Each structure stands twice: as C-alpha cells, then as structure tokens.
Amino acid sequence: MANIFSSLKNAYQLFKSVDFEKLSALSKKVDLPKMLNAATELDEQQWQGLMKMMSSKGKSKPLPEVEGDFYHLGDEALKDEDRALQLKIRAFLEKEVKPIVNQYWLKAEFPFELIPKLAELNICGLTYQGYGCAGKSNLMEGILAMEMARIDTSISTFFGVQSGLAMGSIYLLGSEAQKQQWLPSMQQFKTIGAFGLTEPEVGSAAAGGLTTTCKRVNNKWIINGQKKWIGNATFADILIIWARDEESNEVKGFIVKKDNPGFAVEKMLDKMALRIVQNGLITLTNCEVDEEDRLQNANSFKDTAKVLQMTRAGVAWQAVGCARGAYEAALKYTQTRKQFGRPIASFQLIQNHLVEMLSNLTAMQTLCFRLSQLQDQGLLTDEHASLAKVFCSMRTRDVVSRAREVMGGNGILLEYDVARFVADAEAIYSYEGTKEINTLIVGRAITGFSAFV
Known part of the structure; x- marks a missing residue:
C-alpha cells in the first residue's frame, strides 16, 4: 500500500508540472491511463532516474577535449620547463604554421618567412652541448618532432634535416674547428x-x-x-x-x-x-x-650510420606526430559533423574507428617515449631505432587511413588537413630506411643471422 501511495505521489508531482494544453495534445498520441498505470509500477530509484532525465532535458553536455595523449605521457615524463617549451612550440605552430601550410603544400613551395621565426624559438640542435645549443634531452627533441609533424610533416622534415642530419653530421663527425665554424650559425638558421x-x-x-x-x-x-x-x-x-x-x-x-x-x-x-x-x-x-x-671523423659507413641511428628515432616521433594530427582532426570533425540528425561521433562504427586510431597512436607514443629514454641513457642501438621506425610508420598508415574514412568524401579535401597527413604518411613510411631494411636490422639482432644480401 505504501509503495502505491509513493508512486501516486510521484505521479502527481510529475503531472502537476505538465502544461494541460500539452497534456491534451499528448493524449491524442498515447494512452494516458495506460501510461499512468505503468507509472504506478515504478520504484523510487526508477522515479529518480526519470525525474533526473526530465530535468536535464535541453541541457547540452560539454564535449571532451580533443587530446591525442590519452595516457598523459607528456605530463608525467617532462619537467615543468620542458612542458612549458612543448606548449610554447605548439602555440607557435598553431598560430604561425597551421594557417598557411595547406596553401604552401598545394603550391609545393617553402614558406621562407617561417625561418627567422623558428630561429627565435632557439630550438635547433636541441640536444647538442655547446655551440649555442640548449643541451636538452632526446625525449624533448622527440616531442618537438612530434609537435611539428602534428601540424605538418614537411616543416618537421625541414627542421629534422637542418637540426638532425646536417648539424648532427658535423656535431658527431666534424673536427672542433668545423663545429666552431658551422654549428652556431646553423643553430640560428643563418646557415641552412x-x-x-x-x-x-x-x-x-x-x-x-x-x-x-x-x-x-x-x-x-x-x-x-x-x-x-x-x-x-x-x-x-x-x-x-x-x-x-x-x-x-x-x-x-x-x-x-x-x-x-x-x-x-x-x-x-x-x-x-x-x-x-x-x-x-x-x-x-x-x-x-x-x-x-672533409668531415675529419667520418672514415667509413659505420660513422655515417651513427648519424642515421640518431635521426631514425626522430622519424619514429614524426610518425607519431603525423598520426596524432590526423586523429585529432578526425575526432574533432566527427563531433560536429551531423548525419541522420546526430553527430556522427555518436555512431558505433565511427567510435570503433576512433578507438582503433587512438589505440595505435597510444602504442606508438609509449614505444617512442621508451626509445628516447634509452637514447638519453646511452643505451640506444640500431635495432631499437629500427623497430620504432618500422612499427610507427606502419601504424601511422593505418591511423591516417581511418581518419580519412570517418570523414567520408571530405577526407580527400585539403582544407580538412587529413588528406595531407594521408599523403605525407607515405613518405615517412619509406625514408630513413624502408620497412624491409629496418625489419632486417631488427631480425639480425634477435636471431643472430644476417638476412641482408
């Protein structure tokens, strides 16, 4: 009896708040006595859920932040000053690079106006000691490569050639006189x-x-x-x-x-x-x-390989950045693109693609964080760098493909950015050692047999 009384009381409170004109219109659509009878069978918890649902009607829930670092690796691994540098670089890329990158990509031209602005950031040769360089960790350099590739892989590649391959060759293999002559001006982009x-x-x-x-x-x-x-x-x-x-x-x-x-x-x-x-x-x-x-300490290809080992880790980070840029662009798109009256991010198949993308991205990030830790500890080997390059470049291909897929036809338009990431992923897949060559480097390390011709 008490339960019936409580249900009737709740029903009374519910219908007391109803506009009778609307109730009259509702009676033409539903069987009100039957609905009232069903309402008397609800328990207290069910009534609370119903009232909560009704009170929240019309209120929009804020969407989660679009964030590609799902495990918060950057927050945990970086010192405060390095985290601040990461955010400074990200803000620069969002403001100075992102608005112009598509037009330059389409024209196949280089935005030379960015060079003095990059110099002001004081980030070239980030890990080198002396010669005007900051002496930061390899982890920080990897995150820098990721941040650049997250906006545009071409700009990241330009920077990697300047800071890594060219400066790195002189830093690792040049004489002291050659280092003094070239590295300070290269660090400031006065020499390219x-x-x-x-x-x-x-x-x-x-x-x-x-x-x-x-x-x-x-x-x-x-x-x-x-x-x-x-x-x-x-x-x-x-x-x-x-x-x-x-x-x-x-x-x-x-x-x-x-x-x-x-x-x-x-x-x-x-x-x-x-x-x-x-x-x-x-x-x-x-x-x-x-x-x-002549580079005074470059006397065989083994010396050349020292440079390639160092920069191959950076290319793995570039792959992470390319994948992250595509994932974040796709996620943001699906949250606002509507079909059938709903954002497509609310559909199961779209969510499946997004989670697959995030899984690959998170695995790549975790691998590269460990790779940079090994590099900072002086434990990096050719096979470590090669495994990262193989895995990350393969997974990036998958991420950018899914990003294009969830965006439908708009995925092939340059204005949505993902088309550029799809194309650039193909270059990452091949340069700094193909998948096959890097695979054989790892295979040699784990089996003890060289399968090279």
Whole structure:
C-alpha cells in the first residue's frame, strides 16, 4: 500500500508540472491511463532516474577535449620547463604554421618567412652541448618532432634535416674547428644545411654501394656523382655529401658549399607527399672540396650510420606526430559533423574507428617515449631505432587511413588537413630506411643471422 501511495505521489508531482494544453495534445498520441498505470509500477530509484532525465532535458553536455595523449605521457615524463617549451612550440605552430601550410603544400613551395621565426624559438640542435645549443634531452627533441609533424610533416622534415642530419653530421663527425665554424650559425638558421646520401640508383644499398666517388688530389678532393631526394637542397648553404673513396673504397663525408665549383642542383617536381620540402637532384661534376671541409671523423659507413641511428628515432616521433594530427582532426570533425540528425561521433562504427586510431597512436607514443629514454641513457642501438621506425610508420598508415574514412568524401579535401597527413604518411613510411631494411636490422639482432644480401 505504501509503495502505491509513493508512486501516486510521484505521479502527481510529475503531472502537476505538465502544461494541460500539452497534456491534451499528448493524449491524442498515447494512452494516458495506460501510461499512468505503468507509472504506478515504478520504484523510487526508477522515479529518480526519470525525474533526473526530465530535468536535464535541453541541457547540452560539454564535449571532451580533443587530446591525442590519452595516457598523459607528456605530463608525467617532462619537467615543468620542458612542458612549458612543448606548449610554447605548439602555440607557435598553431598560430604561425597551421594557417598557411595547406596553401604552401598545394603550391609545393617553402614558406621562407617561417625561418627567422623558428630561429627565435632557439630550438635547433636541441640536444647538442655547446655551440649555442640548449643541451636538452632526446625525449624533448622527440616531442618537438612530434609537435611539428602534428601540424605538418614537411616543416618537421625541414627542421629534422637542418637540426638532425646536417648539424648532427658535423656535431658527431666534424673536427672542433668545423663545429666552431658551422654549428652556431646553423643553430640560428643563418646557415641552412642539407644531407646528401641517397642516389638515383642507390637507396637502401647505400652502406655498400655508393656510386658517388671522391678522389684526393693534393689538398683537394674531387667528387663525381649524383644525389637524389635531398631535402633543403635547392636553398641550402652547405650540404653534407657522402662519397666512396676511389682509393680505399671507404665512405667519407664532405661539407660542400653551394658555390663550390662543379656543384649543381635541380628541384624535384610532382611529388605527392612532403610537397613543402624542397627535394633536389644534385649533380657533382669534378666538384672541388678542400681537405679542411672533409668531415675529419667520418672514415667509413659505420660513422655515417651513427648519424642515421640518431635521426631514425626522430622519424619514429614524426610518425607519431603525423598520426596524432590526423586523429585529432578526425575526432574533432566527427563531433560536429551531423548525419541522420546526430553527430556522427555518436555512431558505433565511427567510435570503433576512433578507438582503433587512438589505440595505435597510444602504442606508438609509449614505444617512442621508451626509445628516447634509452637514447638519453646511452643505451640506444640500431635495432631499437629500427623497430620504432618500422612499427610507427606502419601504424601511422593505418591511423591516417581511418581518419580519412570517418570523414567520408571530405577526407580527400585539403582544407580538412587529413588528406595531407594521408599523403605525407607515405613518405615517412619509406625514408630513413624502408620497412624491409629496418625489419632486417631488427631480425639480425634477435636471431643472430644476417638476412641482408
């Protein structure tokens, strides 16, 4: 009896608040006596749920923040000053790069106006000690690469060539005089660098098959050959060129200036990816380089590999950034894009794609955080860097593909950004060692057998 009385009381409170004109209209649509009878059967908890639902009607719940760091790895791993630097870089990229990047990507041109602005950030050569460099951790450098690629992989690649491959070659393999001469001006972007290893007919086989040759004649070196896919080559002031010594058959490195006799470069056209990066085809015809411009500590390909090991970790972080940019763009899109009267983010199949993307992204981030920790501890090996590059570049392909899928036809429009991430992921997949070559490096380490030809 008490339960019936309580239910009737709740029903009375419910119907007392109802507009009778609306109630009259409602009676034409539903069986009110039957509904009232059903209401008397609700218990107290069910009534509370019903009242809560009614009181919240019309109130919009704020959407979760679009955030690609689901496990809050950056919050946990970074010192306060490094976290502040990360956010400073992110704000710069959002303000200065994001609004212009699509137009430059479409035109395949480089936004030179960004170079002095990048210099003001004081982040080039971030991990190096001295020469105007900040001496930060490799983890911080990796996060920097991710933040740049999160907005645009081309800008991240330009920076990686300058700060990693070009400066890194001099920092690791140059003489002290060469470091003093070049690193401070490169750190401030007053001197732009490039890195010339890949050739028209030699990519993965660079370790033993360079066709570009060098020959010492008195106090000069004469270099002949071609280099292809060389980022920054069309406007670089100096280029690190790798060539095979005709006498010893060993690989040596040289600092070649853009005005050296016998040096010529041609811009590569019609790329589908990294269109902002100015890749060049370099031709060296009896190019003369002074002995003092030979990297004094680069005497074999093993020395070249030291640079590649360091920068390959950075490419894995770039893959994370590319995937994160695509995921965040897709998530934001699905929260606002409506079909069938609802945001498409409310549909199960869309949520499945988003969670798959986030799973891949989080796994990539976790792997790269550990990779940078190993690097900071001096424990990084070729196989560590190669495994990260293989996994992250493969998973990025999957993430950007799903991002394009949830955006439907708009996913192929440049204005929504994801199309650019889809294209640029293909370049990340191939450069700094293909999936197959990096796989064999890891395979050799875990089996004890080399499967290289």
